Amino acid sequence: MTTDKPYCQHLNSSDDLVTPYAAIRSGFVALALEKNRRATPFVEQARVLKAAASRTKTPIELADVEDIQPALLTAAGVSDKAAGYLDPQDKMAAIRGLIENFLEPAGANFIEELVFRFLLIRGDTLGGSMRNVGGILAQRKLTRMLLSTLTVAGKSYQWLHSRTNQWLQMTDEDVDIELQLKGLSWKNNQQSRTLIYNLTVPFIRNNVDLCLLSCSPQELATKKLAKATYKLPTVYLALGELKGGIDPAGADEHWKTARSALYRINQAFMTRELKPHTFFIGAAIAKAMAGEIWRQLQEETLTNAANLTDEDQLASISRWLCSL
Template sequence: MSFPPYRNHLQSSDDLVTSYEATRAGFVALALEKNRRSTPYVAEARALQEAASRAKTPADLLTIKGIEAGLLTAAGLSDKALVHLQPEDKAEAINGLIKNFLEPAGEKFVEELVFRFLLTRGDALGGSMRNIGGVLAQRKLTRAIISTLVIAGISYRWQHSKTKQWVDMTDDDSEIELSLRGLSWENKGEPRTLMYNLTVPLVKNNVDMCVFNLNPDDLQDQDKGYTSAASYIALGELKGGIDPAGADEHWKTARAALDRIREAFSKAQHSPHIFFIGAAIEKKMAVEIWDQLEKGLLTNAANLNDPNQIASVSRWLCTL
């Protein structure tokens, strides 16, 4: 009987439980990321304040060129909303801002303008932060996988999340995890491609991570790409939320997703490796995950906050 891969870094369910120190560090990481993402908004607010300070009265703001977008944001309109508005709608929104909020503020109308601008930008920031745990988790795991490939002397290519272009590795790979959606390499001469956040046709749902026995070009092939069960080597769920209060809910969501994956591939008579990686893992949840590992329902699992566990899982993924 072959040695199960999870035994390389797990001896019991206790090893999966997230420590208090890891939870605290996770919340700090979220706070730092929120500050990083808010920096452009603060700079925009300062630019708006400087330009608007030239106005003697709120009505004078209409004569200052180059601040219309800032006025619309202060009026409470998001970038998405602006796409659907006509010029007259925008003018009405700005006039409403001036009449209802800036004029009543008196001499403090510029401060009022900036405060309202930041309120709208803050709402946008809050929306982008809702899945920040997942984003940070993907970055951390990606960096571990890239490190595993580099120290093994294995070349890789990576897909840019926005351009969808595949790029060859370079000597300087710093921060590519910030804009990476896929990785491709070879294991013993065989192509391997990892894709994040992919809607798998067989499952009819999004799957956090998929590893294929194909190169990126072949993934688009109608006969052997995303639609072929045999193309999949491993599928996994990655849950980066660090709040212990949401741990059970994250696991329930992941467990249901993993069950759908197993069922769909079972019908297709194929059994890819199934794995789970989580940041917030409580005791009861850890026991359930360990039970699935022991029963073979899960091939591998790890706590995202444990560097040794993530290094072990990364080596496993790179050698599949």
């Protein structure tokens, strides 16, 4: 094995890629904590709803309490999106259906019934937002490692704010910027490098989790400029898949998805006689899956790979990305 291959800096065999039980356990705990964090606003809303509803003596009076109408709609099973398509009489019909079919039969406990139903529907909303939380947490973890790598190396950076879509300069106070970051840019040997998350590459026609480009933020400053830059195959230095799901039961499915995406990437560039670096970072990596990743590394189908739960591996692949 030649040590000039980037993965050799942190991997000795396929076994190093396998996620240990302790990391899986920690990952599930992290997801549980994140779920509780995201549930907090809904619990607070339920408390406010209970307080407001307590001013009424009968279920039918709820229909006249103006400031809880959206919450009543939620308890009736109408989503925020669906509510946008309903006219006032349809909304009132849904609320009256809630009152007549569920709150009045609850008798004196109608307020508790209302709060339970509100939380039940909000729980559905929370469940939907949690489906991709593994990917969100993985992106934040990688981002924090990249920021630390650049800071330790004495390299300044700019970062792309996900809401304002503006490139911001590095500051001494960078706590929690990974929560709002969707792009990162720095210079390596005076050459601009820009990492963009979740980019639909025009000539691949699919979303790619991580794209490292040989361009500056100024070349992506407007939609028109960015669109033109993204169409240039020669600006792509490295493309990677990031899978943050920690459940071992879904590990193979995550790898199949990533493997297909990496294959499409390689094919799209091969037809253009180009071969950018490709890499894979995953949280849940089973033994058989690790073996396949290792073979692809040795065959140079993949350039680099790392287990997201291993800090040393993540630091190594971050240094590699920052040095390209």
